[in-house]
Amino acid sequence: MKLYNTLTKKKEEFIPLEEGKVKMYVCGPTVYNYIHIGNARPMIVFDTVRRYMEYKGYDVNYVSNFTDVDDKIIKKAIEEGTSAEEVSQRFIAECKKDMSDMNVKPATTHPLATQEIDGMIEMIAKLIEKGYAYPATDGTVYFRTRKFKDYGKLSHKNIDDLQAGHRDIKVTGELKEDALDFVLWKPKKDGEPYWESPWCDGRPGWHIECSVMSKKYLGDEIDIHAGGEDLVFPHHENEIAQSEAANGVEFSKYWLHNAFLNIDNKKMSKSAGNFFTVREIGEKYDLQVLRFFMLSAHYRSPLNFSADLMEAAKNGLERIVTAAENIRHLQKAAATVEMTDAEAALLEESKAYTAKFEAAMDDDFNTADAISAVFELVKFMNTNASAENTSAYLDGLYANMKTLCDVLGIVIEKEEEILDAEIESLIEERQAARKEKNFARADEIRDLLLEKGIILKDTREGVQWKRA
Ligand code: AMP
Ligand code: ZN
Numbered sequence: 001m002k003l004y005n006t007l008t009k010k011k012e013e014f015i016p017l018e019e020g021k022v023k024m025y026v027c028g029p030t031v032y033n034y035i036h037i038g039n040a041r042p043m044i045v046f047d048t049v050r051r052y053m054e055y056k057g058y059d060v061n062y063v064s065n066f067t068d069v070d071d072k073i074i075k076k077a078i079e080e081g082t083s084a085e086e087v088s089q090r091f092i093a094e095c096k097k098d099m100s101d102m103n104v105k106p107a108t109t110h111p112l113a114t115q116e117i118d119g120m121i122e123m124i125a126k127l128i129e130k131g132y133a134y135p136a137t138d139g140t141v142y143f144r145t146r147k148f149k150d151y152g153k154l155s156h157k158n159i160d161d162l163q164a165g166h167r168d169i170k171v172t173g174e175l176k177e178d179a180l181d182f183v184l185w186k187p188k189k190d191g192e193p194y195w196e197s198p199w200c201d202g203r204p205g206w207h208i209e210c211s212v213m214s215k216k217y218l219g220d221e222i223d224i225h226a227g228g229e230d231l232v233f234p235h236h237e238n239e240i241a242q243s244e245a246a247n248g249v250e251f252s253k254y255w256l257h258n259a260f261l262n263i264d265n266k267k268m269s270k271s272a273g274n275f276f277t278v279r280e281i282g283e284k285y286d287l288q289v290l291r292f293f294m295l296s297a298h299y300r301s302p303l304n305f306s307a308d309l310m311e312a313a314k315n316g317l318e319r320i321v322t323a324a325e326n327i328r329h330l331q332k333a334a335a336t337v338e339m340t341d342a343e344a345a346l347l348e349e350s351k352a353y354t355a356k357f358e359a360a361m362d363d364d365f366n367t368a369d370a371i372s373a374v375f376e377l378v379k380f381m382n383t384n385a386s387a388e389n390t391s392a393y394l395d396g397l398y399a400n401m402k403t404l405c406d407v408l409g410i411v412i413e414k415e416e417e418i419l420d421a422e423i424e425s426l427i428e429e430r431q432a433a434r435k436e437k438n439f440a441r442a443d444e445i446r447d448l449l450l451e452k453g454i455i456l457k458d459t460r461e462g463v464q465w466k467r468a
Pocket of ligand 1: 028038040230231259261262
C-alpha cells in the first residue's frame with residue numbers, strides 16, 4: 001500500500017510503526033455551526049482510508065478531535081446569549097448526526113479540547129523548560145519558532161522567506177521575541193471561558209490542542225496525521241514543532257492532506273457565503289449520494305460541487321444499489337444446491353474486479369478508480385446472474401460486491417431489508433430467552449415486534465414471521 005506523504009512529497013510504501021497496527025489522527029472541525037460539505041470531505045476521505053486499512057487487516061486506532069474552544073464559538077455564544085459550552089455541545093451532537101448519515105464511523109476516540117487542558121499546560125511547561133517557549137510579560141506563552149531547526153519541513157517553506165514575509169507586518173503591542181513565534185497560551189478576555197495556568201488565567205492556542213490530544217490517545221509517535229490541505233501551514237507545521245521539541249521523537253511518519261472542495265469552480269468559503277451545510281444537502285439527497293460524490297475523485301484533486309455532478313453521483317449509486325437488489329431478488333428464489341463448475345469459474349473471474357479495486361486503493365487510495373472497478377463488477381453481475389443460478393453462486397457474487405462497497409462506506413441494503421435483519425435478530429434473542437425460561441423477556445420481544453407490525457407464528461419448523 002502506497003500513500004502520498006506531504007512531508008517527503010513522495011508516494012511511499014506504508015510501513016506501520018507497529019506490525020498490524022495503525023495510529024491515526026485526523027484534525028476535526030471547530031464546532032460553532034453545522035458542518036459544511038467542505039468539512040465533510042476529510043471526514044469521508046479519511047474514514048475510507050481507515051476502512052481500507054481495516055479491510056487489509058490492520059487494527060486502526062483512529063482519533064479525531066472536536067475543537068470546542070475558539071473565538072468563533074465564543075462569538076456565537078455571545079450573539080445567542082448562551083455559553084460557549086452550550087454552543088459547542090449542540091454542534092458536536094449535530095455533527096455526529098451528519099457523520100452517521102454519511103456513514104462515517106465514529107472515531108475510536110473523539111477528544112474535546114476543553115477536556116484536555118491539563119495535558120496542554122504540561123506540554124507548554126515542558127517546552128518552556130527545554131527553552132522552546134517563553135512567557136511574555138502579559139502572560140501569553142509563545143513558541144520560539146527559530147529554535148526548532150526543522151521548522152518548515154512539512155510545508156517546505158524556508159524560514160528566512162517566512163521571516164521576510166513577516167517583516168512588513170508590524171503588530172503593535174505584541175510582546176514576542178520574533179515575528180515567527182506563535183501562541184501556545186493566551187490570557188483571557190472578559191466574558192471568555194478560561195482556565196488557570198502558571199502563566200495567566202487563559203486558554204490554549206489552537207495548535208497545542210492537537211499535539212496534546214494526539215500524544216494522549218496515540219502516544220508520542222504516530223503513523224498518520226491527516227486533515228485538509230489548508231492545515232499544512234501553519235497548523236500542522238506548528239504541531240510538528242511543538243510535539244517534536246517536547247517529545248524528542250518524530251511526531252508522525254506520514255502526513256495526508258485532502259484537496260479542497262469548490263462550489264461552481266470557486267473556492268467555497270463561509271465569508272463569501274457560497275457554501276452548503278451537510279444538513280442542507282441532506283434535505284435534497286440521501287447523504288450516501290454526497291459520500292459517493294466525494295469518493296468519485298481522488299482525495300488530492302480539487303473537487304467541484306455542482307448540481308450536475310451530484311445528479312451523476314446519484315445515478316451512479318443507483319446503478320450499484322439496483323444491481324445488488326436484483327441479486328437479492330434472485331437469491332430468494334434460487335435453488336440451494338451446490339455451485340456448478342461453470343459458476344465456480346465465473347465467480348473466480350469476478351475476483352479480478354476485487355484485485356482491480358485493491359490495486360486502485362493501494363495506489364494512494366484512488367477511490368475514483370476503485371469505483372470504476374465496482375462498476376465493472378456491476379456490469380459483470382448484470383450479465384452473469386439469472387434465475388437459473390444456484391444460491392451458492394449468487395451469495396458469492398453478492399459477498400464480493402458487499403465487501404467492496406463496505407470499504408467505500410456505501411450501503412447497498414435498503415432500509416426495509418436492514419429492518420428484516422433486525423427482526424431476525426430479535427427473534428433469535430426471543431428464542432434464547434425462552435430456552436433460558438426467561439418468558440418475561442420473550443413476551444416483551446413478541447410485543448415489541450407486534451408494535452412494529454410483525455406477527456410471529458411458532459411452527460414445528462421454527463418461528464415464522466410476517467408483516468401485519
Ligand atoms: P475547520 O473547522 O475549519 O477547522 O475545518 C475542519 C476540517 O475541514 C479541516 O481538515 C479543514 O482542512 C477541512 N476543510 C475546510 N474547508 C474545506 C473545503 N472547502 N474542502 C475540503 N476540506 C475543507
Ligand atoms: Zn489539528
